[in-house]
Amino acid sequence: MTELGADAVGSGSTAATQVSDTSVPEPQDGREHREFVLITGMSGAGRSTAANVLEDRGWYVVDNIPPKMLADLVEIVSGGVRPQRLAAVVDVRSRDFTTELSNGIQELQANGFNPRTIFVDATDEALVRRFESVRRPHPLQGDGLLLDGIHKERRMLGDIRSGADVVIDTTGYNVHQLGVAVDELLNTDVSVRLRMAVLSFGFKYGIPLDADIVLDLRFLVNPYWQPELRPFTGRDEQVRDYVLGQRGLDAYLDAVTTMLNIAMDGYLSEGRRYVTVAIGCTGGKHRSVAVTEELVKRLEGRAGVALTTFHRDLGRE
Incomplete structure (x- = not known):
């Protein structure tokens, strides 16, 4: 993997993550299994690092391609034999970027691909x-700040x-953490219809x-x-028991579990x-760490839902 630069994530804290197998399953119907991932986002947020992660895992990755060339990319790089896993990194190049990307995605869909977009x-x-x-300028900085x-x-x-x-917040990520996040997101188990990340953090x-739902345990x-x-x-057991034994927390967790199960029904x-x-x-x-671990235990077992536990700030001083 290349050295970290302005378009790579910085050295964040050590975090604890639980992940599942990220292998790509073989198609069950005899058809060719094809995937297309688009990586975009803010300059400096980690587009290139995310692309390196995919490349290290066997994806065919093309960096800085104009959105209107996405459909052509499939045929150009494959020489007539379409790659199973293809990723493209796209960034702001023109005022019409949004329209060009939308049109490019539509063309991909017409060619049999359903691209997933990761925004860093x-x-x-x-x-x-x-x-x-x-000591690099921002690509859109011009003569300004x-x-x-x-x-x-x-x-x-x-x-x-x-x-x-999906949006990945790389503010506190190092390369390993970003790699784990990308691995988990691209686990292609067809039985999984919803991936829910439950993460602890410090305010x-x-x-x-990238939080969709925020719970405050202060x-x-x-x-x-x-x-x-x-x-x-x-x-650790002594802290977990101290936290989970506090008055009112069990009722709180019951309410949150009910709320999230209702939300999962809607998401599905x-x-x-x-x-x-x-x-x-x-x-x-x-x-937050103790409650995250307990909440995931209560949410496990939903058909079609994969849960991931991530402790963002556990290793900070």
Whole structure:
């Protein structure tokens, strides 16, 4: 994998993730199994890093292709034999980017592909740090400030972001974490209709940009203020018991479980493929970790739903 640059994620904290097998199953009906993934998003948020992850896993990846050439790409790179797994990285090149990308996707669908769009994003502060670290200007900066270019690109990509299959917030990710996230998203088990990521985080480090549902656990007593519990995390028995034993939490978890099951019914009915539930406390080490682990246990067993547990800030100091 190439060295990290302005279009790669920075060195984030160590996090704990539970993932499933990411192998691509063989088609059951004898037809050729074909996949097409589009990677787009903010400059500096990790497009190239995500592309490197796919390439390392055997995908045929083409970087910086004009959206109107997406349909032609399938035939050009395959020489008549279509690749099973093809990915293209597209970014803002013109004022008509949104229209060109929409038309390109329609052509792909007409040719038998149903492309999935991954949008990588990060906070403005993270993007500024990444560009400054490599001393490169933003591609849309022109004669203005770095933030001017970032804000311009964010406005231009607004519709693409809202229509993406999944948004990955790479603000606190390192390369390994991004690779795990991409692996889990592209697990192509045809029996899985909805992938729900349940992640813990610390509010003091910011709410994840890719969160669809946010739960706030700061109403619970913080184990951090118990000297004997402070060195441990919500994955340790003594902290888990302390958190889960607090008054009212069991009723809260019952209500949240009911709410999420109702939401999953709606997501499955509407064809939603990816959902992120973010569970936060102050630092993302005790309360949110323990409750995330417990909530996933309560949600397991839904047909057609794959759950992933991710602890974003568990390794932070």
